[in-house]
Amino acid sequence: MVKITIDGNVYEVDPKDNLLQTILSLGLDLPYFCWHPALGSVGSCRQCAVKKYSGEDDQKGRIVMACMEPVVDGMRISVNDPEVKDFRANIIELLMTNHPHDCPVCDEGGECHLQDVTLMSGHNYRQFDFNKRTHNNQYLGPFINHEMNRCIQCYRCVRFYREYAGGRDFNVFSSRNRVFFGRYEDGVLENEFSGNLAEVCPTGVFTDKTYKQHFTRKWDLTTAPSICHNCSLGCNIIAGERYGTIRRIASRYNGKVNGYFICDRGRFGYEYVNSDQRIREPLRRGQASGRLEPVDRETVFNYFKKIFDKKPRLLGIGSPKASLESNHALQMLVGKENFFAGVSAVEHQLTLKAIQILKEGPAEVPSLRETEKADTVLILGEDVTNTAPMLALSLRQASRQKPMELPIKMNVPTWHEMAVLELMQDERSPFFVLTPTETKLDDIATAVYRNAPDNIARLAHAVAHYIDSAAPEVENLSEEETELVKQIAENLLSSKQPLIVSGTSCLNESLLEAAANITRALKKRQKSPWIFLTVPEANSVGLALLDEKDLNQAIEKALSDSYDALIILENDLYRRIEEDKANKLFDAFEHVIVLHYLHNSTTDKANLVVPVGPFSESDGTLVNNEGRAQRFYQVFYPGDSVKESWRWLGQIITGHGLNGRSELSKLDDFIEALVRDFPELKAVKDLAPNADFRIAGQKIPRQSHRYSGRTSMNANVNVSEPKPPEDEDSPMSFTMEGYQGMPPSPFISRFWYPGWNSVQAVNKFQIEVGGALRGGDPGLRVFEPQTDSDAPYYTRIPEAFKPQKDQWFAIPVFHIFGSDELSIYTPGVAELAPKPYLLLNQKDAESFSGEKVNVLLDGKQIELTVKTSSSFPSGMVGIPFGLPEMKIFKFPNWVKISG
Amino acid sequence: MERPLTQHIRPGETLTITDYQKHGGYEGLKAALKMSPKEVQDTVKRAHLRGRGGAGFPTGLKWSFVPIGDDAPRPRYLIANGDEMEPGTFKDRLLVEGNPHQLIEGMIISAYAIQAEIGYVFLRWAYKKGEKIIQKALAEAYEAGLLGKNILGSGFDFDLYLHTSAGRYICGEETALLNSLEGKRANPRAKPPFPQTSGLFGKPTIVNNIETLCNVPHILRNGADWYKKISLSEDGGTKIFGVSGKVKKPGLWELPLGVTLKEVLEEYAGGMQDGLKFRGLLPGGASTDFLTEEHLDIKLDYAGVEKAGSRLGTGTMIVLDDKTCVVGMVLNLEHFFAQESCGWCTPCREGLPWSEKILARIENGQGKMQDLEILEGLTKTLGPGNTFCALAPGAMEPLQSALKYFREDFERHIKEQRCPRRS
Amino acid sequence: MLSDKERTEIEEHSRHYPRKQAAVIEALKVVQSHRGYVSDENVKDIAEFLEMTPDEVDSVATFYNLIFRKPVGEHVILLCDSVSCWIMGYETIMDHLRAKLKIEPGQTTEDGKFTLLTIPCLGACDRAPAMMIDNDLHGNLTVQKIDEILKKYK
Ligand SMILES: Cc1cc2nc3c(=O)[nH]c(=O)nc-3n(C[C@H](O)[C@H](O)[C@H](O)COP(=O)(O)O)c2cc1C
Numbered sequence A: 001m002v003k004i005t006i007d008g009n010v011y012e013v014d015p016k017d018n019l020l021q022t023i024l025s026l027g028l029d030l031p032y033f034c035w036h037p038a039l040g041s042v043g044s045c046r047q048c049a050v051k052k053y054s055g056e057d058d059q060k061g062r063i064v065m066a067c068m069e070p071v072v073d074g075m076r077i078s079v080n081d082p083e084v085k086d087f088r089a090n091i092i093e094l095l096m097t098n099h100p101h102d103c104p105v106c107d108e109g110g111e112c113h114l115q116d117v118t119l120m121s122g123h124n125y126r127q128f129d130f131n132k133r134t135h136n137n138q139y140l141g142p143f144i145n146h147e148m149n150r151c152i153q154c155y156r157c158v159r160f161y162r163e164y165a166g167g168r169d170f171n172v173f174s175s176r177n178r179v180f181f182g183r184y185e186d187g188v189l190e191n192e193f194s195g196n197l198a199e200v201c202p203t204g205v206f207t208d209k210t211y212k213q214h215f216t217r218k219w220d221l222t223t224a225p226s227i228c229h230n231c232s233l234g235c236n237i238i239a240g241e242r243y244g245t246i247r248r249i250a251s252r253y254n255g256k257v258n259g260y261f262i263c264d265r266g267r268f269g270y271e272y273v274n275s276d277q278r279i280r281e282p283l284r285r286g287q288a289s290g291r292l293e294p295v296d297r298e299t300v301f302n303y304f305k306k307i308f309d310k311k312p313r314l315l316g317i318g319s320p321k322a323s324l325e326s327n328h329a330l331q332m333l334v335g336k337e338n339f340f341a342g343v344s345a346v347e348h349q350l351t352l353k354a355i356q357i358l359k360e361g362p363a364e365v366p367s368l369r370e371t372e373k374a375d376t377v378l379i380l381g382e383d384v385t386n387t388a389p390m391l392a393l394s395l396r397q398a399s400r401q402k403p404m405e406l407p408i409k410m411n412v413p414t415w416h417e418m419a420v421l422e423l424m425q426d427e428r429s430p431f432f433v434l435t436p437t438e439t440k441l442d443d444i445a446t447a448v449y450r451n452a453p454d455n456i457a458r459l460a461h462a463v464a465h466y467i468d469s470a471a472p473e474v475e476n477l478s479e480e481e482t483e484l485v486k487q488i489a490e491n492l493l494s495s496k497q498p499l500i501v502s503g504t505s506c507l508n509e510s511l512l513e514a515a516a517n518i519t520r521a522l523k524k525r526q527k528s529p530w531i532f533l534t535v536p537e538a539n540s541v542g543l544a545l546l547d548e549k550d551l552n553q554a555i556e557k558a559l560s561d562s563y564d565a566l567i568i569l570e571n572d573l574y575r576r577i578e579e580d581k582a583n584k585l586f587d588a589f590e591h592v593i594v595l596h597y598l599h600n601s602t603t604d605k606a607n608l609v610v611p612v613g614p615f616s617e618s619d620g621t622l623v624n625n626e627g628r629a630q631r632f633y634q635v636f637y638p639g640d641s642v643k644e645s646w647r648w649l650g651q652i653i654t655g656h657g658l659n660g661r662s663e664l665s666k667l668d669d670f671i672e673a674l675v676r677d678f679p680e681l682k683a684v685k686d687l688a689p690n691a692d693f694r695i696a697g698q699k700i701p702r703q704s705h706r707y708s709g710r711t712s713m714n715a716n717v718n719v720s721e722p723k724p725p726e727d728e729d730s731p732m733s734f735t736m737e738g739y740q741g742m743p744p745s746p747f748i749s750r751f752w753y754p755g756w757n758s759v760q761a762v763n764k765f766q767i768e769v770g771g772a773l774r775g776g777d778p779g780l781r782v783f784e785p786q787t788d789s790d791a792p793y794y795t796r797i798p799e800a801f802k803p804q805k806d807q808w809f810a811i812p813v814f815h816i817f818g819s820d821e822l823s824i825y826t827p828g829v830a831e832l833a834p835k836p837y838l839l840l841n842q843k844d845a846e847s848f849s850g851e852k853v854n855v856l857l858d859g860k861q862i863e864l865t866v867k868t869s870s871s872f873p874s875g876m877v878g879i880p881f882g883l884p885e886m887k888i889f890k891f892p893n894w895v896k897i898s899g
Numbered sequence B: 001m002e003r004p005l006t007q008h009i010r011p012g013e014t015l016t017i018t019d020y021q022k023h024g025g026y027e028g029l030k031a032a033l034k035m036s037p038k039e040v041q042d043t044v045k046r047a048h049l050r051g052r053g054g055a056g057f058p059t060g061l062k063w064s065f066v067p068i069g070d071d072a073p074r075p076r077y078l079i080a081n082g083d084e085m086e087p088g089t090f091k092d093r094l095l096v097e098g099n100p101h102q103l104i105e106g107m108i109i110s111a112y113a114i115q116a117e118i119g120y121v122f123l124r125w126a127y128k129k130g131e132k133i134i135q136k137a138l139a140e141a142y143e144a145g146l147l148g149k150n151i152l153g154s155g156f157d158f159d160l161y162l163h164t165s166a167g168r169y170i171c172g173e174e175t176a177l178l179n180s181l182e183g184k185r186a187n188p189r190a191k192p193p194f195p196q197t198s199g200l201f202g203k204p205t206i207v208n209n210i211e212t213l214c215n216v217p218h219i220l221r222n223g224a225d226w227y228k229k230i231s232l233s234e235d236g237g238t239k240i241f242g243v244s245g246k247v248k249k250p251g252l253w254e255l256p257l258g259v260t261l262k263e264v265l266e267e268y269a270g271g272m273q274d275g276l277k278f279r280g281l282l283p284g285g286a287s288t289d290f291l292t293e294e295h296l297d298i299k300l301d302y303a304g305v306e307k308a309g310s311r312l313g314t315g316t317m318i319v320l321d322d323k324t325c326v327v328g329m330v331l332n333l334e335h336f337f338a339q340e341s342c343g344w345c346t347p348c349r350e351g352l353p354w355s356e357k358i359l360a361r362i363e364n365g366q367g368k369m370q371d372l373e374i375l376e377g378l379t380k381t382l383g384p385g386n387t388f389c390a391l392a393p394g395a396m397e398p399l400q401s402a403l404k405y406f407r408e409d410f411e412r413h414i415k416e417q418r419c420p421r422r423s
Numbered sequence C: 001m002l003s004d005k006e007r008t009e010i011e012e013h014s015r016h017y018p019r020k021q022a023a024v025i026e027a028l029k030v031v032q033s034h035r036g037y038v039s040d041e042n043v044k045d046i047a048e049f050l051e052m053t054p055d056e057v058d059s060v061a062t063f064y065n066l067i068f069r070k071p072v073g074e075h076v077i078l079l080c081d082s083v084s085c086w087i088m089g090y091e092t093i094m095d096h097l098r099a100k101l102k103i104e105p106g107q108t109t110e111d112g113k114f115t116l117l118t119i120p121c122l123g124a125c126d127r128a129p130a131m132m133i134d135n136d137l138h139g140n141l142t143v144q145k146i147d148e149i150l151k152k153y154k
């Protein structure tokens, strides 16, 4: 710690940050543009000027840019010196000379950092009275809107897009006061993190196009803290609503999980909530019509009452996309032995295996954000950009970790982005990508290895063996493979923080075992390795912790036992198992009851459909891939018929006095019951204060104090203002009434602070800028690895993959846009999703004449366009996973092709 | 009077390697190779050679910041800055076109002093003739074993390449030059770290002006004491001075540092053209403050010009006469600077075009009195330390001094709503 | 498509740098020397050749004023408009060129012969006003001299 003097006050600070970051961390205001805590300093905007004095006698001082200034012991500076204040006002005046002053029609208006800084710097009177320069805008795809005239040339966009996110189809063009930020030519931004431009850009150049389509001002949004449901990482998000539709998703800073950013699937894949496929009232299959027809709430309860007349046996199927509370509620209703995780056998086995490996240790499990600090990365099987996108962004930062040693050695501060980049040049951390398909991280890889999952597992096992000869040996590796094994192993051994990444998407258990073996071998060699495993869905881990039985077992049980009704929770089984299997299951039941928010093939089979809230209309808890439980909160009250699944189920349970559960109405009751049944999950109770929590006797408002139109919003329908809905499940209100200060971190639903209307206000919510939120980042691990364990090596080494003569080994290929069930409802996501195709090795493809081939999948012929890759392993085919046009089928599998 | 740099240069001719060697060329190199790199550095330090690129930084001292120990990063680079795009500046062209081997020898010695393995001559685009001349000279030098591996049997290796620019004044700024050499946009870099430790491709690098480097062979050949003696000033050596504008004989002359301004103007440039009166001049290129009649007696060395409120800069002067409009001249300068701003930092990118627009308005007879206040404000906002590099502060020097010395010209434009010097 | 000659020339330049992308400015100049300007297509070709994206190449290309991204005439006239030339009467020369060629700066004559551009300082201040046509420097310009010079480029 060192002492510095700012405007006469002495502060004790840690000199690790630059002066600007230090000043902001002290809670003082200092405007800035080009600096961003995640992007470092480049000193271009000149907005963060302060006065620096050279010694006790220096009265005059000189202007320096705080973002470029190291903090040194005894330094004396001034933020409020009149000359430097003037300077900052002059800078903003200059920035505004060409700005179109179009705030009223700008989507950024009201949450614009440029507006904030203009006010903060005190520039009000415009002297520039010439014409402004103007630019043409570009079409950048379905997600991002471009309005170049608003640009203040802070260069953040291009720095984020290129240096941080690794995108190469966006840049800065021209020079002097004509610099232009965009693409070489109009077209869709290729980077999966392009949506962050809307938050990184301090003004309205890059804005969220999906938001624009149903725009409302930030202060008119009802917002709640939520968790992204689109993959297993559990990025924190803020969802905003008005008039019953979700208008946008923004990232919610979490210092442990997603940091400042989220991926484009997470940001834009929310439109299913507003879809016309939404189920907004109970539906019962009419006896005469055979069609689903709207009924009232009572009918739902009566339906159950009839079933319960005879003390029924119910079979329940849960969902990896539904909350712990909802899954557990179904489990309570049907009884543990009759509850089945709603996922395929292979998926469930792998998830259970992943959990086992994580728990057993001895590898430590970093959080998503901590993976950025790994200095050697080995990826086994997982195309993370497409299966767990934000992990790709974090690993890209990890690739800078090792080369960062040079600037540190040369006393160049790590925040000095410009100098760091220059010193690093093309140097990257040792980074190995072992996957069947090409990945978007190949560009930073030290070496890539393209092969069948089994062969990747074999190579990985060999790495473990190289590190510790007690690990099982792998025979018959080629010379090149042996060389690669050595290279990987040596790099892991010489690194400070090795990280092994794998996951379930290759549907290959040996990969997970090999990953575990490598960490165990490293541990034997006195290293402290990290392991990070991805799983299929947002609550795959949570579901697996509740139940080990999968869908195959459910079908067996249904067919062998006699059941009265099937209850399916927020799940489309046709995306989980083969069609004929699903059909068989449904055929076995007289009563099929489906709780869902969207019409799909499963609701088509239902006799009764119960309308439940998607993430935006529910509270609940998810457990992410690393075992971190996180709470999401309902954004708005959707009316009386749509309820959380757990609430419906709870009412049925208590209504029928089942299972001795008497009190199950509020969220806290369900959490209580969950923790009672699963003591392992007790952290879930501590995720956030419960519904009784009050600050100074007040609730925490979901609406900002500037929320407008409340009394008139619905005046066209009803002039009398209805009583606002009550939230009995959380300490948050649905209105603007309540505590106006900073809430506890789990309840942050907007980043706002007096004078800071933009997302930059997040600085004020952190203990120190870029670090943890005040009161700690929300979310708690439900299990921790046993780091001192002596878990044995897995010993099963798979056979080397052997191509077959007239069969092809099919594996799923994942797409950030397309493979996920829900995000595809966003038109832009659907637009960017690939059309169905069959991936083949180039040479293999030559044995087929046409562009299309017929594939025999699960006994059905499908015609698919061939896509080739020179590196895709021979003897295999890749099939895009989860596209709406393609029914799910069994993976991995041998298939036949003709054509 | 000694003129080591130019005495053998004849107008329109180029010294070949044999001509050069006949006049003692490459003797300095031989002397240097017998010394240790540190000794070469010390000799140059003792000679009080200061950089001729504009900032006047002591050359030997600059070299001494390069880490050259066994564990120091490699390769190290030496770059000759021949961008020379400062308006009014045309001195390096003479050296390149007249005697390329002098530059090459200077670079080999300097490279040896900092143990650089690779060098580049960064030459401005417009010097097409110079480009050919250097290419040829490089080939000759390689042929003669003066470049490449094991130079003159010394065990020292040095490769030298020519890079010609694609325009833009900012490329002359040494860190922008580095980016340009790396094939990037020529935005300057933040200092620290300085190029001496993290320069081209992140490696230790020295950037010196062409004229600076051309001095080095002579220092090594004749010694530091000789070099100090040929100057009339504390600063060692000679300087190439130039004059352009409406003087009788515009041109370049190599003269000892410390000659008076008057001498250069009257004796060498031949005084003003008939019928014109001297009003002022920019002493060292477009980005220096005006000097006027009252300064004619000053000594032309770094301290002398600074005391008069300007900078020696490149030593090439632009003369303003009484029939030329000072507002128009400053407008021309700010137009140049606004156009050449790299667009990286706010004050320069936005401030210079504003100043240009105001000056144009004044010149065209539509100025307002408040315009002068805005201009004055801009000279402060765009002052030294406030911008990312020295381009904008340089651009403000002629403007601020014009407002100081020739304020009545500006006011007359505004009052009369016309340019008094235009019909 | 880049010609073989262009490729060889670019490769030659690349050899001078630790990474071939550093030669992108040279590559642009090579193409321009053969074709007069760098077309959108050429930007993509250079990008492919140097393993860059068109965005990366054009980011650099558009920074430098002497990389022409639009077609130019057979001969490019670069008339210095900087301070020494301005003092020495560049405006008269410019007016004359405009009248004679019937184009404004930035334009190309109807017959495609000449493109007229201004350029900051040619480093010929002692011979002001000055201009360059293609690779040739012409100093101490007068209206009469211009007519003589232009004839050479017919
Ligand atoms: C905008 C700008 C343009 C410059 N142009 C040149 C130039 O053309 N030639 C040059 O030698 N130095 C130029 N300099 C100075 C260089 O940055 C650097 O100081 C110089 O090359 C160092 O060489 P020296 O120490 O030998 O003088 C320029 C500086 C600035 C700020």
Ligand code: SF4
Binding pocket: B170, B187, B188, B340, B341, B342, B343, B344, B345, B346, B348, B349, B387, B388, B389, B390, B391, B392, B393
């Ligand atoms: S002062 Fe700023 S904008 Fe101007 S040239 Fe330097 S870095 Fe570029």
Ligand code: FES
Binding pocket: A020, A031, A032, A033, A034, A035, A042, A043, A044, A045, A046, A047, A048, A049, A065, A066, A067, A068
């Ligand atoms: S934030 Fe410091 S210069 Fe931009």
